[in-house]
Amino acid sequence: MTEILFIGRDDDAEAAVLAALDGSTYSVHRVRTVAAASALLAEQRFDALIIDFDDAGAGAGTGPGGGPGFDLAQLLGLFLFVPTIALMDDFTPEMVVQLVQFGAQDSLVKSELGNERLTVSIQCAISRAHMAHYDSLTGLPNRALLFDRLTHAINQSRRYDHELAVLFIDLDRFKFVNDTMGHEAGDMVLKTVASRIRECLRESDTVARLGGDEFIALVTNLDAAVSAATVASKIVESVSRPIMIGGNGATISASIGIALFPDDAESADDLMRLSDAAMYQAKQIGGEGYQFYRPDMNSSALRRIGLGVALQRAIRHDEFELHYQPQIDLNNGEIVGLEALVRWNHPERGMIPPDQFIPLAEELGLMTPLGNLILGLACNQIAEWQRLEMPVLRVAVNLSAHQFNQDDLLEHVQDWIDKTGVDAALLEVELTESSIMQDPEAAAGILGRLSDAGVRVTIDDFGTGYSSLAYLKRFPLDALKIDRSFVRDVTHDASDGAIVRTVIALAQHLGLQVVAEGVETEEQLEFLRANSCQFAQGFYFSPPVPADEVFGVIARLERQNLRPAVDEMRLGA
């Protein structure tokens, strides 16, 4: 049965509507005023509205519709989410355009009511409204309709003193399925998940798709029997069941964040925001589960969401650039290579240093795309310098632990080498001790393949982690970098001095080069030289600089001649 609400005072028009519609498929309600209609719509759902515009504005006795003071936009705004047909004795073309702009799906002159035109108009209005308010892939309400339903549900809950829950559902590993099995498979997964979530809820609850792999379930009328947690765990369980696609099983799971009305928030916007924060929390603790919103998520989680969203956008829009810091051979003063250090060139906040976004990227699982982007920037820069016939320098790229342990690291490295045509020997990767000691056996394999590919491997921040010397000996490494915290105090802290000397000796013993980082003063440089540290980098020579300043810095360093005999010349002075 298609439920129609007729709004208007004109009895003849109502009679014409009733006559035009077959009573076995259409049931027509009638109210006389807009006020009565909006009260009724708060209680009951209609499939379509027919508004008699000749007097629809007359609800408050202000005279006929279309007359002075009649606000079309406001009137239609009230019924934005219900398919609406405007009825009038006569329409000017301008009015028809305006009606459509404000959200009416169709308009009819009353003289046309008597024939089939009305049923066609109703069907068109319903399907047009459907296209505008539902997601075409899953058939679920979209974000706009969800907000309308949520606002409506909040009003109902307030009136009847009920609780309601907003469940923010985000799929884990969806991107992986989409990337590895293809977009058609991805679509299948989304459709299947949509119907599984739908099955976990009552008819009266709303499930919407926000876009991508994000869904919202709106659970109204909560009581002991239907608790938000029960629904959430049902969804988690149901989504986790394998999904068969063309004979293959895809496994996916859901992370859910829950915010409650009125306990956590009372507005639609806030409920959405808080459930989103709780969802992030659920992801952080491993996904495939649910979390209730807690006020202490506010500061940290919410701030992170803001930055996390910006970070995703930044990756899409290539807002990153590399700065380069030269490495000097202390024996002859020559520049032997550059370390590439990433900066986020944020459109509003300016340059953001890596410490402020690398850990976040790791946490949000964005390190793979970001790391790959960084590798690309470095390889492209090397190729660019080669094209410009600049002196060829090795570039070291930092790899995070997460990146190192990704299956496709080697593939990415090789891809960039092939794509840019750079010599693999010009690429170096810096890894921390902890990232290779997490799983030394696996690390040995990856390091071996990097080294087979011709890529240099250096252990970064050496001395801050716990390296097993037995493994260090077995890994195909090229260099150790002494962490700058030891270099900093090397001249006035005896134990730091001893650590630096030990690392240098260890490196020599293992046949590795040794690089001191964070060299800021001449005294530090002296100490390093006196203890046979061959390579150094730090502010004493140059801070990291943008690509177009690199050769200017190198020229300056060469003019200053850093060979040991003349190292008393103060640089930058």
Ligand code: C2E
């Ligand atoms: P790191 O690999 O130990 O990099 C050296 C850091 O020390 C850089 O900070 C550099 O600017 C800074 N530095 C260089 N010389 C001196 C000096 O003489 N004195 C002092 N006090 N500092 C000096 P930055 O660029 O802020 O990078 C910080 C950390 O962020 C890096 O530490 C690295 O762990 C990470 N990072 C930077 N770029 C990337 C990247 O592309 N990928 C990944 N995964 N991590 C990166």
Ligand code: CA
């Ligand atoms: Ca480094």
Ligand code: CA
């Ligand atoms: Ca370092």
